[in-house]
Amino acid sequence: MHTTIYLIEDDTTVRDFVVSTLLARPDWKLVGYSGSLAHAQAHAADAAANVYLVDLGLPDGRGEDILKSLSKSNPGCELLVFTVFGDETRLIGAIEAGATGYVLKGCTPEELVSAIEQIQEGGAPISSLLARLLLKRLRSVQDSMPPVMANALAADSGVILSERETDVLKLVAQGYVNKEIARKLDISGHTVGSHIKNLYRKLAVHTRVQVVRIAQERGLV
Structure with a gap:
């Protein structure tokens, strides 16, 4: 194809x-x-x-x-x-x-x-x-936020992730692609895709980069 x-x-x-x-x-x-x-x-x-x-x-x-x-x-x-x-x-x-x-x-x-x-x-x-610029930007947002506020944002965000979704999210944040995530977690690529779609829906985003950004801003990873 x-x-x-x-x-x-x-x-x-x-x-x-x-x-x-x-x-x-x-x-x-x-x-x-x-x-x-x-x-x-x-x-x-x-x-x-x-x-x-x-x-x-x-x-x-x-x-x-x-x-x-x-x-x-x-x-x-x-x-x-x-x-x-x-x-x-x-x-x-x-x-x-x-x-x-x-x-x-x-x-x-x-x-x-x-x-x-x-x-x-x-x-x-x-x-x-540009990846370095983006990481610096994300770190500056996270570092400028008091720990208490970061925890409150995570709690008040209304986002509840399953243990497996959290595992997938952390690997996405580290830059792994679906095939690599599947191997690391010993699950199928289709299952990884389903978890990522759920993350998109729960975090109200459309791309992997946005997933990582929102997750870090809310203290989810």
Whole structure:
């Protein structure tokens, strides 16, 4: 079965890079592309791709807007940001908009392929520099909160997790993908997926990165 990919990017050089990179994987198929926010809003959702590669700097708007739209219209898809913006503000904004991965332009073809593979396996690929920024941000939120307040937030959040859901959550927070979690807990990949869906529902989020962020803010991990 082909993995279908839709590209939202206005730069033809980047477009050519993505196309040539995808040729290395005959089981991957580029099913369409948009060069503007308006075109993406009109056509991207209908493509029903497995993975959307999204640039944040579109000529007629912000890529975050199409991330929000696709996360609602196509909740089962993966949204991989592929952009030049390497600042914390855009990273956090993209995650909040529904991005499940964030890779900087200038990466090698192998790195882009790896990111797409990771995101399909349930991972949340983020360029290493940005991953450090995100971890520092999460730590600063947690460290600035008095222990009593952190415990109160966890208690008042109304979120009750089973022992197994907590196990899965901790491994997700450590960056493990579904297959690795299944091996560590000696359960099936399908069961891991079910637990993660329950975490999404209980924490009212749509991506793994958001799960970890909310869990840490509420003192659940």
